[in-house]
Amino acid sequence: MSELEQYRALFVAESRENHENLVKNLLVLEKGVDQNAIDEIFRSIHTLKGASASMGFSNMERLCHKMEDVFQLIRNGNAEMSKDLGNILLTCTDLLEGMLDEIENGGDSSSKNPEKQIQALHLWLENHGGGGAEKRPSSPDASVVDGDGSTTAMEATGTEYLIRIAVSPESAMKDVRALIALQNLEALGTILSVVPSSEMIDEGKFDGTIELCVASDAGEEALRAAASGTEIAAVEITPAARTGSARIRPEETDKKGADADRKATTTPEKVREIKNLRVDISQLDHIMNLVEDLVINRGRLKQIAEQHKIKEMDEAITMVERSVSDLQNLMMTIRMIPLSHIFNRLPRVVRDVAQHDNKEVDFIIEGGETELDRSVMDGLNDPLLHLIRNAVNHGIELPEIREKAGKPRKGSVKLSAHRDRDNVIIELTDDGAGINMEKVRKKAIEKGLITAEAAAALTEDEAIDLLFQPGFSTADTITDISGRGVGLDVVRRSIEALKGTIKVETALGKGSRFELLLPPTMAIVDVMIVRANGKRLAIPISSIVEVANFRRDTIHRIGKGEAALLRDEALQILWLDDMVDRSDRPEILIVVQYQKRKCCIPVDAVEGKQEVVVKPLSRFIGTTRGITGVTILGDGEVVPVLDVNTIR
């Protein structure tokens, strides 16, 4: 069910668009032939059909299917649009709209019976030779396509046939030929009578023709194929006396009827109900808080039920649990908004910066439909703005310089977003100058961030990291566009505050690429509950890469700190001394990773995995490195949630 719901909104939105396009172009066609409009209509119907099939809305699918058949003929030039057809099609679009309304309200279009419209289209198709144009004769495959249940009465009951088989007179073994034909027919149905009988044939009383009556549902061609063969001169098949199961022709739905229908559906004038409400975001936040409380209390109830082993309560809690998770999911989706909300403002920013700097920039946006939680979105705006300004301001070169470097005058900045499993990835790439790492090193030394010796020893990744140090700016002059005393350090901090990460790749002269990895929502997190020195802690699963045994003989002292050796990899150990004091019997190592840096946390025991609501720490506690917030477990204990990104 949830799978279906997940797509319902998208389905309705796209289908409404296609429906509007359909109506618009039908009206264009009323004014005269327009191939473009015909193509548009065809595509719209085709998409409507495909999408409704995917959603399993069979009534809508069947209607669209017929409409597509009609337009197939028109598009190929095998039939022309007429006023009557236009009217039929418009009643169809009215019905489609009704179906979409129903679907939007959670239905599946099953209460809207499209039979009348389908019949009208069918009639039109038959009159225009479309009924069999793309189908092989006598294979009503439309009925098969529409679902095997609707096969006509003709083939469902065994129809009786009179068959006359004549073996060619030259045949040397007439009896064998006849017996094989008989045997083949027997496999396809019931032989009611045969003259001469097979016994008589066996006895040689056979003059070359047999007549038989067969009841079979295999169809005439099948019978013919089974009876024919080498040295069979002729096979005559006639349906036996009317069995009364002849297909009932649909009553002619005449054009006047269709007109009348259209009038009936258009009056009274439809009043579209109000489907969308504007809600104050603070109210939504409040509801979210209540849902979080519910989640916590659900955990508490579950624990009580487990302790006391009350069966009825278990069942009741399971029901509550289901509603709570539905509610939780619903709240999550309500809070999701497409990135286009902030993306759409950016082209203007790019244009302004480019104009100011006399640069020429092509700005491409992709994946604006990717959704993020509102709270994540709020925090994303400023860092993104900063990065984009940077890209144009520092990244893209002046047109003349670009031409000298053999690049097109116009630089390109591309912003794209996509969902990758549990994360949303936003990429910003430019084909500008890239970041000069030598310059970065020099600057860092100048600014006293690092000594010359240390700078020389830095790896590429570590050098890139310098960019994110507070008080670092690579631009030669501070401009009023991107240099405002805030550097990439602020960007990184903002992204980390959203539980995201930022990564930079750069190639000198070719451009840079910033990748932001963000959780689509912040409120509910999967954590591992661990115990260290008797105290419980929660570690987000997303940052855990491995859980290993703690072995004292693998611990080595390196410089000021300690490291554990795990499969030839030295991992810095983070003792949680400041938080819970040194544990005297650590048994397990939790290996965590932040970007490319791995380290490990020794704990006493792992208690389990849980979905928890992370509550931020109150502001008067201030920022605490290593802790993102707290969560309240089912038994009421308040447990800190570690933040691997900032732990030192």
Added chain:
Amino acid sequence: MAKVLIVDDSVFMRTVIRDVLQKDPTITVVGTAANGIEALEKIHTLQPDLITLDIEMPKMNGLELLQNLRDVQPGPKVLMLSSLTSKDAEMTEKAIRLGADDFMLKPRDIPHVRDIADEMTAKIRHLVTLVVPPGHNQPVDRPARPAARRVVLIGSSAGGPPMLDSVLGNLPSDLPASVVITQHMPVGFTASLAARFERIANMPVKETENGDLLETGRILVSKAGFHTIVSMAIMENGTRTGKIVHARTPPLHGVRPAVDKTFESAAQVFGKSTVSVILSGMGNDAGEGAYAIKQAGGVSIACEEKDCLVYGMVRSALSRNAVDLVLPLEKIPGAIEQAVLHMEEEHV
């Protein structure tokens, strides 16, 4: 990791397909394109291993894109996603002839999308690893194909086509038997299936027609919408063989063609010169058929569970105690050949 580009003009479809594919850890969706022109650009920049391709699109449709892709070397593998219409079936066949590697139906009925999700991801994994050396697998058509006296019947459903690829690709061109494949498929799409197998198999492949004779060295694919009944035929020279009869008898187990119908009727005609093979498939079609073949003295082979996407059809045969050999997929072509050759000894 298989890099996939999704080409479809509907945002809705792109979303559904992307969600389906992203659940598989071995597949990365590297991008989406709304029409052929966009797709060409993205194929160039993103170098996907495979594209899923819609037929109807504005600006440049799926067939036009395929034509353009002929110049791209090495191009991505192409999986056509078609809707269930006779028109699309026809276009799909054209697409296969233009070089598309495989096809399947677009996701229908989201509540049950998981059923097809597995099939789609399995198909993609199969396709990206499938190597068909150009020019290598030209089917060898014999100058004269004698009437078959031995028959190999293969029955499959969901998950069958990739397995059929590997079975047919490994059957020798001089297999002294006729092969009849009954794969559950919507009406109209079996011609595409046959066209696709033609590229992989070492023997000529064709969709069945009413009255087709079973010939040695030829593969027939049961046409959907009918039951493929094998009835008896006697040649001028007195040789007995089988011929195809398309029966419009109501669907059996909800399908038409039903494997049971083909297996049972062929067992009547070919008796102990019948080899049946059951591959992946849902439901219990094939159980009765395999039993009939056992009763007639034929050999019945089934594929191991680990190689089947769905084990229902094999299980239905096993439960009737109607299977001689349960083998991993890669051993099946060899076993078919052995069974057919062994029969010859018995016969002569």
